[in-house]
Amino acid sequence: MKFVFRWIFRLFILVLILVIAGILLLDTIAKAVAEYRIKHKTGLDVKIGKLEVGILNPKITIENFIVYNSAEFGGSPLIDMPELHVEYDRNALFSHKLHYKLVRLNLAQVNIVENKNGQVNIDVLQKRTQIAGLPGTSTNRNSNYQFTGIDTLNFTLGKMNFMSMKQPTQVDELKMDMRNEVLTDIKSEKDLSAVLIVIMLKNGINPMSSGGSSTGLQHWVDRLALQPKK
Secondary structure, three states, X not given: OHHXXXXXXXXXXXXXXXXXXXXXXXXXXXXXXXXXXXHHHHOOOEEEEEEEEOOOOOEEEEEEEEEEOOHHHOOOEEEEEEEEEEEEOHHHHHOOEEEEEEEEEEEEEEEEEEOOOOOEHHHHHHHHHHHHOOOOOOOOOOOOOEEEEEEEEEEEEEEEEEEEOOEEEEEEEEEEEEEEEEEEEEOOHHHHHHHHHHHHHHOOOOOOOOOXXXXXXXXXXXXXXXXXXX
């Protein structure tokens, strides 16, 4: 079970890193520029419905943010995020630290896909962004940005779909249906994943339940567990 949430956390941090890529260009920030930069860094098609940046206040809001999988992973949306609102610590950013005062996240859907060669889309994307040099990635020593935490996180999570291009008609689904949950003082992956598991269990959600296929989510827990730890 912890491997599923480890990947949710990685995806969440990756989205925040992509946002920071835009924040660092406040003088030329615009929706088209943000879309271009994210596509350039990730190699994936991106669509942003609306983007607002606070010039006087250090905050940014993105609405209807979609990142699409590449053709080898079926071309479906990888991330479908109706809203991401971030209020960040500007002084910390100047000190190469990623500290967020408030994050309001509405993540409707995530599609985790394994291609015909056995590669997982999230793993490929993570490696690609490290090579591209996005700030905040652990292997990018030149930028040396350090994630130092989130003071308040308000999140809504919809569902995660798991599928393999070897069997594209078979989809395992993890419904979370978590709305406006609030967490405070998030310092690490362990902080977030542990509380998420507790919240889901309290809401009667079994993160290990099968989506109806013969393999179910246990297959994906085992599959993601084989990925190298970052």
